[in-house]
Amino acid sequence: MDFQELLTWADQQVLAHTGKPLDDLQKSILRGTWEREKYSDIANSYHCTEVHVKKVASRLWKTLSHSLDDGEQIKKSNLRAMFDRWRVSNLSVFSRHIGHIGNVSVCGNTSQPSALPKQEQTNSSPSPNNSKPHIDHSEAPDLEYCCDRSQELATLKNLLLEKRTRLIAISGMSGIGKTAIALELLSEIEDKFDYIIWRSFRSAPTLETTLKSLIQFFSNTPQNGKNQKQEEQLSLLIEYLRNNRCLIILDDLHQILEKEKLVGHYQSGYENYRNLFQTIAELSHKSCLIFNSWELPLEIVDLKNKNAPISCLKLENLGKTANKILEKEGLLDKEKWSELIHIYGGNPHWLKIAATGIKDLFEGRVGEYLQYKPLFLGEELTIILEQHLSRLSELEKQILLQISSQKEPVSISWFRENSERSDSDIFKAVRSLRKRSLLEKIEDQSSTLFAVKPIFQEYLLEQNFST
Missing domain, CATH: 3.40.50.300 (P-loop containing nucleotide triphosphate hydrolases)
Structure with missing residues (x-):
């Protein structure tokens, strides 16, 4: 008797009683038991907990026990002996089905083995090509x-x-x-x-x-x-x-x-x-x-x-493809669209909000809307921008306000000169703002510069103007 015979038999019994073949963990439990491994060793090799292995093994032993006519129960300790007894008492039946599993020969002693029923040749997981997900x-x-x-x-x-x-x-x-x-x-x-x-x-x-x-x-x-x-x-x-x-x-x-x-x-x-x-x-x-x-x-x-x-x-700025959104919204002054897209960061949802406001106030004339400084952003977008800003740490808020007050992008050295915080704190905060997509990075010839995303700069200017 070898392990492959046990695996074939167990696969047939589990399929007959549950409608599903052995899964990977059940096979690992059978192999580990065959090689006299502890449940803890099986759990380590399968990257799961020993408790989980024991639960799966218990269900497996109960299922396999249904194959025994005398009502005895299969356990980890007696699996080999119980299977050997079943094999001897059912030798004629067993030999007809042990020859092949799918397309793989198991024993190699049968010249013309009988094929397993189609149900027994299925994989352990449903096939995306053959069944609906x-x-x-x-x-x-x-x-x-x-x-x-x-x-x-x-x-x-x-x-x-x-x-x-x-x-x-x-x-x-x-x-x-x-x-x-x-x-x-x-x-x-x-x-x-x-x-x-x-x-x-x-x-x-x-x-x-x-x-x-x-x-x-x-x-x-x-x-x-x-x-x-x-x-x-x-x-x-x-x-x-x-x-x-x-x-x-x-x-x-x-x-x-x-x-x-x-x-x-x-x-x-x-x-x-x-x-x-x-x-x-x-x-x-x-x-x-x-x-x-x-x-x-x-x-x-x-x-x-x-x-x-x-x-x-x-996901970043849509760029020129955002023109399709403005065209669909029916906005005018096409030559001004690129400026509008830049201010709103090429954000499709924000551009739709802006387009609605421009149509309501200016009959779709983008040029007229852009004349007003700071821009009117509308309540819908203001709520969204506040949600983003509410996530910031105090240092991030300070840095964002400092940069927004400048007409030109600033460098890391500018942060150091205009803050009492340590270099480490400043670096962490700037990186965090970059990860949140609130800062734009601009490569200069001699240094890296940073600027607040235009839509947030407009919001902060609007807030300062209103207060």
Whole structure:
């Protein structure tokens, strides 16, 4: 008797009783038991907890025990002996089915082995090409994909389908198109996955809530009454991501990040999300998690520097393609459009807000609107800009106000001359503002200069003017 015979038999029994073949962890448990390994050794090699391995093994032994006529129970300690007894008593039946698994010869002693039933030749995970994916878009917004991001879309498709990236972060300011491009991406690649789930972070769910929701979706089993530890939940999630091709989208991740601090820190009680992202990035599986956020958690950059299979896509100014938005809105003075696009940072949502105001006040005449300084931004956009500024630390606010008061971009040395804070504090704050997309970097011949993004400078000027 060899291990391959045991594996074939176990696969047939599990398929007969559950409708599914052995998954990767079950195979690891069988091999580890065959080689007399401890559950802790199996857990280490499979990168999950010993508790989780024991639970899966217990269910496996119960399932295999159904194959025994005498009612005896298979355990880790008696697996070899019990299988050997079953094999001897069912030798004629066993020999007819042991020859092949799929296209791989197992014993090699049968000249014309009988093929297994079609049901027994299926893979452990559903095939995206042969069955419809399981999709949960219940928390996805209904947005129109209204701007040309074809290059960024192609990049995302390549990361997902060719490079098999495990974690993708899409960052950028509100309204820049993060959610819209993720929705457009789904419409083009959803047939490549077995499971797709979209979850919104607007209500700032805890990690426990998120893991329960994901596991319930993948298992199609309610999780309300189960009090699993976080380690067990993560291990179970990774098991699903290994056995199936899954795509998870988390929208508005910045809702769980801290305000009034430098960029990238978690709110109190949400620090354990770091475990989720590190686990998905570092452990081997065939799935992907995408999240959209105004800013990135600190560990994402660290993971990228460690060469983990993750990617960060920052959505920037639309540039000339934003002309299509203004044309669709019916604005006049086409020669002034580039100035308007520059002020609003090529942000599609913000440009639509501006276009509505220009049509209401100036019958669509962009040139007339631009004559007024500071610009009238309107209540809708003011609320959005305040949300961004409310996330800043005190030092970031000071630096932003200092630069806004200058007519020309400033250098790092200017910061040092005009601040009592240490160089380290200044460098950290400037980097944080850059990560938040609030500062523009301009390369001069002899130094690097910084300027506040025009729309925020207009807002700060408007605030100072009104006070």
